[in-house]
Amino acid sequence: MQSKTYVIKFVRTSNFVFLIPPSNLSITLGTSPNPSEKDRDNLVVASVIKVVSGSMEFVEVASRLNELKLLLS
Numbered sequence: 001m002q003s004k005t006y007v008i009k010f011v012r013t014s015n016f017v018f019l020i021p022p023s024n025l026s027i028t029l030g031t032s033p034n035p036s037e038k039d040r041d042n043l044v045v046a047s048v049i050k051v052v053s054g055s056m057e058f059v060e061v062a063s064r065l066n067e068l069k070l071l072l073s
Helices: 065-072
Strands: 005-019 050-061
Antiparallel strands (some): 005 050
């Protein structure tokens, strides 16, 4: 069995990320009363549940356990 080691990095972005619930939890509005507004037909409205300024990444790094195993043996 081969083991892998990861580090968690928080990466800040210059833009905000809006977290919204899955589309099956969104509200679909009916068709627009004005037929010229075809782009607005069946609009989906979703609530923003969180605004974040970055994300977390898992990055694989070289394992340092081999040195520890040598010391313990």
